[in-house]
Amino acid sequence: MSIEPRAWEIVLQSIESDLLSGRLRPGDHLQPERALAADLGVGRSSVREAIRVLEVLGLLRTAVGSGPSAGAIIVALPGGGMAALMRLQVAAQGFPVIDVVKTRLVLEASVVTELAEASALSQTTMDANASLRPDLTAALQLLAAMDSRDLTEAEFLALDAEFHLALAEASGNQVVTATMAGLRSTIEAYVQDGASSLASWTDTSARLRTEHRAVLSAIEAGDAEAARSLVTSHIAGYYAETQPNPQPTDQHTDAPGRPAAPTERTA
Amino acid sequence: MSIEPRAWEIVLQSIESDLLSGRLRPGDHLQPERALAADLGVGRSSVREAIRVLEVLGLLRTAVGSGPSAGAIIVALPGGGMAALMRLQVAAQGFPVIDVVKTRLVLEASVVTELAEASALSQTTMDANASLRPDLTAALQLLAAMDSRDLTEAEFLALDAEFHLALAEASGNQVVTATMAGLRSTIEAYVQDGASSLASWTDTSARLRTEHRAVLSAIEAGDAEAARSLVTSHIAGYYAETQPNPQPTDQHTDAPGRPAAPTERTA
DNA sequence: GCCGCCGCTGTGGTCCGACCACATGCTACA
DNA sequence: TGTAGCATGTGGTCGGACCACAGCGGCGGC
Known part of the structure; x- marks a missing residue:
């Protein structure tokens, strides 16, 4: 029974x-x-x-x-729970990092597209609808903070992560924002891991700054296509740059003797 | 300290x-x-x-x-945790249903795009790389099951949800799959809520069946653009059809038939 | 009469000991 | 040799005890 x-x-x-x-x-x-x-x-x-x-x-x-x-x-406040979930699932090898990155890519592309479209819409209509225009001040402030010369890599990358999160928040989609927040801790980990393998941190950080501004400009200009393409190459580019040896489908490292951890389906 | x-x-x-x-x-x-x-x-x-x-x-x-x-x-197994998180956050009004739908839209569009591209790729290369071709048999079986005449609305919609989940699984992205699985219970709730407000269930279910096949065909044909557009209109169309009166913040309140959504365990 | 101190009370945080139900696995008996 | 039944180890639950902490109010000093 x-x-x-x-x-x-x-x-x-x-x-x-x-x-x-x-x-x-x-x-x-x-x-x-x-x-x-x-x-x-x-x-x-x-x-x-x-x-x-x-x-x-x-x-x-x-x-x-x-x-x-x-x-x-x-x-x-959904962010916290999502972050814990993501963090632990990655730790338990339930989520390959590459999937986290891909998901981030998809979500962020959608976020900037939506922001750019909203921005374009707010331009064509009356200024009375200023409330329709997405609020990017938080993102702008973070961008400004990132211009500071005396930032360590970790500080810069933390601001970077916050910038991307600010964009998600500006889009107003709480599910996406929470998911991004959850992805964030994992992202920050791989981003900071990868930073050490960069040829020149000065060059890379300068490039990242430029790319951020370009994305924001495209959003403000209402150019959705450009924004999407810019943010995609921004993220994928950094990921590619910090992963010199891709290691196709494998990853997950060692111990081939294992019973391969079946993610047992409930069906 | x-x-x-x-x-x-x-x-x-x-x-x-x-x-x-x-x-x-x-x-x-x-x-x-x-x-x-x-x-x-x-x-x-x-x-x-x-x-x-x-x-x-x-x-x-x-x-x-x-x-x-x-x-x-x-x-x-990330799905379970994600499902619990989504379900409770929606219950606590942390996640508006519209945001859940939008997120589903974004993720599914990306899923079918990726599937179509993989399919196209597997066609241009040697057949030897059959492993690259996404495995859509699960989705096909669900589609066949949905053709059965003697399905209740609830049964049909459950199969529908499973079909969309099967697509996510076929894409191989575990984060997206888990998120979709988490969204699923919430989606199923609003979908079934909305079903009662449909003009004709027979017409709608027939249309849904047709749209499903069209999406799958586009994927198998490797037509990413078509697949994306089809799945987008499929989801958005149904949502629009079942939400004649948006009802801003309210929702849910019911409990007819579903005993407060148990944490679906069992193996 | 006013103000401040101190203890009372309600709250979560933690630990402990006890008991139960259950699945195994072994032992003792037929 | 086979089987019934007990011993063991495990999570599941409960109840009680104690602690730390934050407010609130009464009591006393001023």
Whole structure:
């Protein structure tokens, strides 16, 4: 017959159903752990496991103490959970880095295309619709910060990653933004790994700066095709430059004696 | 200075570092909870919280009992974790449904483009490279299954979702596949919600079938542009058709028939 | 009457011990 | 020799205990 779900799943489903029905909304407090446990007829440990999951997934934050700021509060900030997911999946070899890069390419191409189109649209219509024009000030500020002469490679590349994330944010698509944020930590890792193998960091960073400005210009000019092409070559170019020996489908390194880790399909 | 991380974070980091260093690989067993707790100097509850997180993220599965199949085993199946993340973020209003649809659009367009290009490539080169040709048999079988006359709307749409997922799998990009799998449950929900508002289900399902075949034909013909355009209009068309009244921020509220979307496990 | 200190209370964070259910595998008995 | 049943190891759950911390309010000093 129907198997009894584990206790922590009961808690998770209860919270999810409260979320869906609107009984819980962002900003609300969860019941205290002890009360929730009593209500659902489970132990406090089980409640804590469910809360921990939700916390890692970025759905709530917890704080000790008392008062309005304490307790478990619903906060839907998707970036954190996505980042944890990506990071761990890459670590567990569930996600090859090349796939992460390819996905980044696809998403960013779409982001800049959309931004350029929105920009073009805002130019053809009345200025009254200034709200339609994407907000690129954050990206511009990051670009300016990257012009600073006294940046280490790591600092520069961190700003680089933030710049790309800012573009995603400007596009307004929260799913894409969250995914990019999740990809970001992985991207930053490979980007910084690759930086050491560059012929000349000065040359490369200068080129990256130029390319960034070109992308932004294309967006502001409303030239979607150019923006897409520029951002694609920007990302692919750096990746190619830092991967001197491609290693086709293999990667995943060592230990050929392994049972090849089947990603067991549920079907 | 540095604040002490919570105990369960210590466990998580320990496992992640084992993953990164290769001490843990897919298929391996984690230490028993009690041993891990003793090793790391934390309580068993904290170990369990970390393990629970990893389980929801799709990094491992747990089983009771004894013997080789029991215990916590590393299995990197990204789909499950992504699905849980997407589902909960949508529930918490962190992800507007429209953004989910847009992201699906972008990813699927890229998938079919890539498939078509690979297909074209495999045609121009020797047939010896048959391995380069994407494997679309799964998609074809699903298409055939959808031709069956006696399908309910729900069954048809489930097959539909699986078809789109099969395309992603055929493309070989695991990040995209996992993201699509995560989007899938959300997509299925809105798709089935919308189905009731259709003028004629018979007409619509016939059209969907035709569009599916057209997409597949374009892929097999190696016509990337056509494939992209077809899949875009396919998805956007259905979404537009089922959303006569956009209903800005609202949505969901229901629960008829679906018991709050359990974390689909089982193997 | 006003202000500040201190303890009370509620909260999450952690640990511990206990017990259960279950899957194995071995042992003892027929 | 075969099988029934027990021993073992594992995750799953619970309840209790204690801690640290943040607010809040009462009490006392000024």
